[in-house]
Amino acid sequence: MRTALYLILTFVVTLPIVTQHQRTDPDEIETVVQESYIEGVFVNRNEEVVRSGFHPSFVMAVYVNDEIIQASLDMWMERLQLDGSPSGDDVEAIFHSIDVTNNAATVKLEVWINQMHTYTDYLSLYKFQDEWKIVNKIFASHSD
Numbered sequence: 525m526r527t528a529l530y531l532i533l534t535f536v537v538t539l540p541i542v543t544q545h546q547r548t549d550p551d552e553i554e555t556v557v558q559e560s561y562i563e564g565v566f567v568n569r570n571e572e573v574v575r576s577g578f579h580p581s582f583v584m585a586v587y588v589n590d591e592i593i594q595a596s597l598d599m600w601m602e603r604l605q606l607d608g609s610p611s612g613d614d615v616e617a618i619f620h621s622i623d624v625t626n627n628a629a630t631v632k633l634e635v636w637i638n639q640m641h642t643y644t645d646y647l648s649l650y651k652f653q654d655e656w657k658i659v660n661k662i663f664a665s666h667s668d
Contacts (some may be wrong), residue, residue: 528549548623549656553629553649556656558617561647564606566615566637571606579657587662613637627651641666 560577564570575597582597618634627650635643648660657665 549624553622553631553656554619554650557631557647561658562615562617565604567611569606569611570608571601574606575611577658579659582659
């Protein structure tokens with residue numbers, strides 16, 4: 525009887541901790557993507573904010589004319605020329621999925637700029653110690 529009671533109490537006490545951990549990873553991932561990518565790139569145009577959510581080894585694969593061009597974080601930042609001035613655009617991110625397995629995750633989201641579906645992004649993230657970082661991006665452009 526004591527063993528059964530102990531097991532039930534252990535389960536009841538640890539279940540919220542396990543459940544909370546499982547729920548926080550997607551929330552943390554969404555926050556990193558929203559703040560460092562969506563707000564950093566499209567809203568506030570702030571390179572420091574962008575870099576805070578991206579791993580230094582980040583690579584973006586860009587599909588152009590049946591070829592893949594790989595852009596490092598530094599190359600991408602140079603191309604974007606983020607100067608910290610707000611874009612003034614109405615930007616919305618619609619998260620379609622956040623899939624987490626241990627310390628790896630993927631995110632599918634739509635980026636809408638001024639009510640136009642501009643990009644569909646597929647981001648890969650890893651959790652380093654206690655912090656999620658975007659490590660890879662591929663995308664489809666809808667502005668063509």
